[in-house]
Amino acid sequence: MLDPVSRVRRFNRAVTSAVGALDNSFLGRGRPLGAARVLNAIGHGRSDVAEIRDYLGLDSGLMSRLLRTLEDEGLVETTAHADDARRRVAKLTRTGRREFAAYEALSNAQAEGFLARNAQAEALLAAMDMVASALTRERVVLDEMDPQSEEARYCLGEYYAELGRRFKQGFDVSLSRDPDAKDMRRPRGTFIVAMSDTLPIGCVGLKGTDRGYAEIKRLWVAPAARGLRLGRRLMDAAEAAARELGIALLRLDTNSALPEAGQLYRTTGWREIPRFNDDPYPDLFFEKRI
Amino acid sequence: MLDPVSRVRRFNRAVTSAVGALDNSFLGRGRPLGAARVLNAIGHGRSDVAEIRDYLGLDSGLMSRLLRTLEDEGLVETTAHADDARRRVAKLTRTGRREFAAYEALSNAQAEGFLARNAQAEALLAAMDMVASALTRERVVLDEMDPQSEEARYCLGEYYAELGRRFKQGFDVSLSRDPDAKDMRRPRGTFIVAMSDTLPIGCVGLKGTDRGYAEIKRLWVAPAARGLRLGRRLMDAAEAAARELGIALLRLDTNSALPEAGQLYRTTGWREIPRFNDDPYPDLFFEKRI
DNA sequence: GATGATATCTGACTAAAGTCAGACATCATG
DNA sequence: CATGATGTCTGACTTTAGTCAGATATCATC
Incomplete structure (x- = not known):
């Protein structure tokens, strides 16, 4: 029972x-x-x-x-x-x-x-999102989208909100190095959204720079979709896109308050490197040659 | 979207x-x-x-x-x-x-x-329980059951676990006045379990005493079933059973760390009375004449 | 034991869903 | 431009689901 x-x-x-x-x-x-x-x-x-x-x-x-x-x-x-x-x-x-x-x-x-x-609509909706994501996990599709599309902006909003909850000092987008949308469009970079049916449940940005490498930015997986190995799929897709664009070196920054992210990077061929920017939020820096 | x-x-x-x-x-x-x-x-x-x-x-x-x-x-x-x-x-x-x-x-x-x-099986199961409870709310049935039945023991176990989480000092059943099962069986009292299909999602005990009143004990609603007004239904059923058993006065004790319970009692005709037992956990006491 | 109600069954339907073999037009390819 | 592959369509089915009007047996009641 x-x-x-x-x-x-x-x-x-x-x-x-x-x-x-x-x-x-x-x-x-x-x-x-x-x-x-x-x-x-x-x-x-x-x-x-x-x-x-x-x-x-x-x-x-x-x-x-x-x-x-x-x-x-x-x-x-x-x-x-x-x-x-x-x-x-x-x-x-x-x-x-x-x-x-x-x-x-x-x-x-x-x-x-x-x-x-039903009262408690938000809790119930979160539960329904979670179940629906689990049921449709085989049908999650990763789409390259404009970083200013409705789907992308939704993901970024959720991402910032989550950083605000996770960081002791909160998170203020304006203090962070918010990547320009144009750096996350082909051919400089790209922006990938994971869609489960009509709901965006994750994203990742590939941001082109003029410094001989591209950066991975804004990796986010919706709480309802955790445990589906979606972070890994998004990273794989971003790397594949980078290869297509002829990019040979990737870098990213993250924060130790996001241990699952650090864990993912470490187990997928990234190696820790010294700080390479002056963004106030990150305290961990990684690099991967592809 | x-x-x-x-x-x-x-x-x-x-x-x-x-x-x-x-x-x-x-x-x-x-x-x-x-x-x-x-x-x-x-x-x-x-x-x-x-x-x-x-x-x-x-x-x-x-x-x-x-x-x-x-x-x-x-x-x-x-x-x-x-x-x-x-x-x-x-x-x-x-x-x-x-x-x-x-x-x-x-x-x-x-x-x-x-x-x-799916990893995160427990979170997913909790979400599924919640959705299933919401979908079948019209079909929740309240059954009188033996307080030592499997269903009742499951509810009580969940209830104690929840008190342990809610009370700052934790909760140890053995310190509390654990009602004798025989006081929660007809004709002295009863024990009511709310079943959603095969899953127990709430309970309440009516405990007979020899002091001219009966006590309401162990009112519990599963987290997955909150917002369905199940607490109210359980209390109504317990009162109805008390009336059937010829009981005219009900008492109960609770704790201010469970505000939703106090709220329920206050809005359903219970009035606060002075402490009437020496159980270490409760700090609020109610009475209702039926 | 007659009477009306109830529970199931049978016969005679219809509608919806699904299967399969071939017909036909169009396409890609050499 | 012949050839085999592909996508859709038609005709001729079968199976499944569902409906409805009696027939039959049993029950509760007077």
Whole structure:
């Protein structure tokens, strides 16, 4: 009853019935679930027919028929793909967008209802983030993004907030050497965000300099995503990007108040070096030749 | 993307696909999901056909046919109910138990695999408990149980551990007036456990005395279940039980290090009274006439 | 023991989901 | 431009799920 496996299974039972309830509310719009799922996949930006089929795990025959019924209802239009006329691209018509919005409203209402029923919403959301991150860990994708994109700014905000909590003296961005966004764009550097579905759960910056090396900056992993070895994946991706950009030497600075970071660097081929800048926050400096 | 509703919806998507994967592994045993579900419901102790039908939300015709296919496979036997021959009772045959065990093994393997893939298992399990409790809050049932049952002892263990964390000086059960189990059994008193599915998530004891009042003891709500107003429900149930037992006056002691408890008592008709025992831990005393 | 209620079962459906083989157009390649 | 590969579509299925109207047996009650 109380062993870990039972707890996981209790969780499974609880969410199974919640998921079933949401499916039921979708049926309320008088369309079989299969068609509703295709409509929603298109609404969420999946346009390539093969991609949708793959995402929903449908047979090509079935997929084709579902698309046909949506076309007959006037909700979807399909056209040949611009680069390859064998492939088909689906998009919503005006009516289709309206119908999609109705499904979105159902989903949102369900989520809002759930939140409204529960006090302690923040603790609950943090728990849901954690579970969702663990469930989708195989599907975390690392995307290179502009350091001023919404996703990147979210990560950086969380990162600064965490430093503020972790450092005894707090953390004030303006005192730190805040890297210029332009140094973290190709071809000088890059900025990588780890996305779990639509939620950014980690980031790392590669900042180009004119001093014969590039710096790793802003490595952050969301609390909900710790234990998934995401820090390592982000560092690997940053190194790979550096190699692509012809960078041979990497440096970084960190603080001993972040022991898990130091640990990661030490076990992945970085070696400690003397201070190489005058930023007030770091007290540990590393270098890696790649 | 980052608003609460989106986070809930991301969670929904994550668990939807996890649930789908488990359903798929069930299909691997060559039996449609409907039949597998009935078999598993019986295996988990639901024997009454009407109860299973209700639990799974099936039409009586469909239920009947699913039972027939399981009987034809030799997995299930149905007999008339001892008290009412209209009702049917299903039980697994020897082969049925073996088949049920195979499904259990699949579920367990899935859960174990999930746990094995994730470090930080305890944090993750706590998060899953919290989410599951929130999802099933309408289905929390309060059961009177023996204070020495496994469920009760689990609750008490968690309760003591929490006091140890909350009290500056720690908490040692042996120093406290640990109520005798026999005082928390009918007809002197009772012990109530809040069960969410198979997990105990809260408890309260009603301890009979020979001093003209009964005491409320061991009110505990699992961290994962806070915010569900469970404390209030437990107290209401304890009062109702006291009334049933002809008890007119209730007392309890608590500690100001547990502010949410004091808050609950004050808002539910309890009034503070002078110390009425010499237990070293409490510093607040309440009374309520019912 | 007649009567209405209850629990299950059967027959006769429909709808939805899924499978599979081939048809057809298009693509990449030599 | 012939050839094999790829992506989608159609037709012809099967299986699963679900619905509904009686039929049948049993129960509680008068």
